[in-house]
Amino acid sequence: xxxxxxxxxxxxxxxxxxxxxxxxxxxxxxxxxxxxxxxxxxxxxxxxxxxxxxxxxxxxxxxxxxxxxxxxxxxxxxxxxxxxxxxxxxxxxxxxxxxxxxxxxxxxxxxxxxxxxxxxxxxxxxxxxxxxxxxxxxxxxxxxxxxxxxxxxxxxxxxxxxxxxxxxxxxxxxxxxxxxxxxxxxxxxxxxxxxxxxxxxxxxxxxxxxxxxxxxxxxxxxxxxxxxxxxxxxxxxxxxxxxx
Amino acid sequence: xxxxxxxxxxxxxxxxxxxxxxxxxxxxxxxxxxxxxxxxxxxxxxxxxxxxxxxxxxxxxxxxxxxxxxxxxxxxxxxxxxxxxxxxxxxxxxxxxxxxxxxxxxxxxxxxxxxxxxxxxxxxxxxxxxxxxxxxxxxxxxxxxxxxxxxxxxxxxxxxxxxxxxxxxxxxxxxxxxxxxxxxxxxxxxxxxxxxxxxxxxxxxxxxxxxxxxxxxxxxxxxxxxxxxxxxxxxxxxxxxxxxxxxxxxxxxxxxxxxxxxxxxxxxxxxxx
Numbered sequence: 001x002x003x004x005x006x007x008x009x010x011x012x013x014x015x016x017x018x019x020x021x022x023x024x025x026x027x028x029x030x031x032x033x034x035x036x037x038x039x040x041x042x043x044x045x046x047x048x049x050x051x052x053x054x055x056x057x058x059x060x061x062x063x064x065x066x067x068x069x070x071x072x073x074x075x076x077x078x079x080x081x082x083x084x085x086x087x088x089x090x091x092x093x094x095x096x097x098x099x100x101x102x103x104x105x106x107x108x109x110x111x112x113x114x115x116x117x118x119x120x121x122x123x124x125x126x127x128x129x130x131x132x133x134x135x136x137x138x139x140x141x142x143x144x145x146x147x148x149x150x151x152x153x154x155x156x157x158x159x160x161x162x163x164x165x166x167x168x169x170x171x172x173x174x175x176x177x178x179x180x181x182x183x184x185x186x187x188x189x190x191x192x193x194x195x196x197x198x199x200x201x202x203x204x205x206x207x208x209x210x211x212x213x214x215x216x217x218x219x220x221x222x223x224x225x226x227x228x229x230x231x232x233x234x235x236x237x238x239x240x241x242x243x244x
Numbered sequence: 245x246x247x248x249x250x251x252x253x254x255x256x257x258x259x260x261x262x263x264x265x266x267x268x269x270x271x272x273x274x275x276x277x278x279x280x281x282x283x284x285x286x287x288x289x290x291x292x293x294x295x296x297x298x299x300x301x302x303x304x305x306x307x308x309x310x311x312x313x314x315x316x317x318x319x320x321x322x323x324x325x326x327x328x329x330x331x332x333x334x335x336x337x338x339x340x341x342x343x344x345x346x347x348x349x350x351x352x353x354x355x356x357x358x359x360x361x362x363x364x365x366x367x368x369x370x371x372x373x374x375x376x377x378x379x380x381x382x383x384x385x386x387x388x389x390x391x392x393x394x395x396x397x398x399x400x401x402x403x404x405x406x407x408x409x410x411x412x413x414x415x416x417x418x419x420x421x422x423x424x425x426x427x428x429x430x431x432x433x434x435x436x437x438x439x440x441x442x443x444x445x446x447x448x449x450x451x452x453x454x455x456x457x458x459x460x461x462x463x464x465x466x467x468x469x470x471x472x473x474x475x476x477x478x479x480x481x482x483x484x485x486x487x488x489x490x491x492x493x494x495x496x497x498x499x500x501x502x503x504x505x506x507x508x509x510x511x512x513x514x515x516x517x
Contacts, residue, residue, distance in 0.1 A: 083264075087245075
């Protein structure tokens with residue numbers, strides 16, 4: 001019987017984390033931010049395999065990384081929410097408890113399974129008042145980050161989040177919020193068009209299901225109404241510290 | 245509650261009912277005739293009519309237990325999802341539970357799969373739910389729904405009627421179910437014309453419920469004292485919308501004004517003298 005080589009636990013964790021990070025960094029990014037009437041989610045994506053979806057009345061899910069892995073988590077979240085809403089009440093379904101469940105699963109998989117999940121996910125819940133919105137970002141190892149105002153998932157998260165912090169301001173309208181999201185994702189060298197974006201919102205004023213996709217003509221209209229002119233590398237503010 | 249994760253070969257798919265079975269929620273099996281032993285609350289008359297913009301559904305507000313009125317403000321017309329509605333008649337408890345499950349089944353499918361079911365798919369799901377309920381129906385807890393929706397692919401309203409065995413019958417123009425359905429159905433049948441507009445369709449539906457309430461003790465008429473009127477909803481390309489209580493009240497007042505002929509009695513009362 002052969003003995004396995006000894007590998008320090010620190011090294012095991014580091015290798016796993018590197019593996020997961022590499023997988024996530026390969027994919028394109030996603031931005032979520034608060035605006036005057038809810039939360040806007042915007043991903044650089046073709047809209048066919050979706051990264052943004054509805055979980056429950058006021059809760060949305062977004063994932064980046066390995067599609068089959070975050071989609072499995074998305075479906076589990078829908079099941080969790082619908083079962084909970086059926087057993088108790090629809091009001092009892094909340095983002096915090098769901099985010100905790102996700103963190104448990106991701107943490108469990110990270111330490112016990114052969115390979116960690118190469119995903120980074122977001123659970124967003126729109127509140128009844130502007131200050132009550134929730135955004136929980138959950139990393140591949142189960143770390144939960146409680147975000148306010150806005151967050152970025154996926155590769156190049158640091159650079160994009162620098163641009164996001166620079167542009168975001170309180171009380172943006174939908175056109176403004178999409179402009180911020182689009183230019184944060186695009187960066188100085190290119191402009192993302194409507195066909196390269198997957199966009200959805202959680203609207204505070206909705207009677208029940210707050211999640212709504214923005215696509216086709218509506219998205220074209222919002223992109224066309226963008227007050228910010230097409231990116232000119234000279235006018236673009238410097239990226240500054242990438243950790244921004 | 246933990247996160248429900250399944251192995252690929254054990255996955256319940258987009259069906260919420262399959263998920264419930266996995267989670268151990270299964271309806272109780274009842275032995276013997278329930279209706280004979282305990283008083284069961286029953287919902288009564290509902291109608292559905294196709295009109296120019298889609299479909300209209302209406303239901304009275306009375307629930308009965310045997311010869312007693314158990315509820316005056318019960319709802320029998322529910323949205324199933326954005327573009328469809330379901331109306332129920334029969335044992336109220338299981339019927340409302342069936343509606344709740346049906347709504348969840350459609351929403352769950354839409355969220356898991358990313359697209360809504362076709363109208364035929366929805367009608368078929370309801371058919372399976374009614375069929376699964378057959379053992380309870382045989383013991384006196386029958387549930388007979390009506391399903392109406394706006395078919396976004398065909399661009400028209402469609403109606404489906406069911407029987408206790410889960411049989412699904414698409415009706416081209418109108419449908420009625422429940423204890424007063426014979427009278428309500430006849431009124432709708434006589435007043436129906438192709439391409440009714442919204443107001444005419446609402447008038448026809450409330451007139452049908454009024455006549456059903458006139459002949460069937462289990463169907464509630466408009467309650468002018470308490471301000472309780474039938475539930476009416478329209479289903480069009482814009483979705484499922486309840487018609488406001490004020491509008492229904494106003495239309496009822498017009499209907500009653502039209503029907504009032506001084507000095508006349510109903511046919512039944514007049515025949516003995």
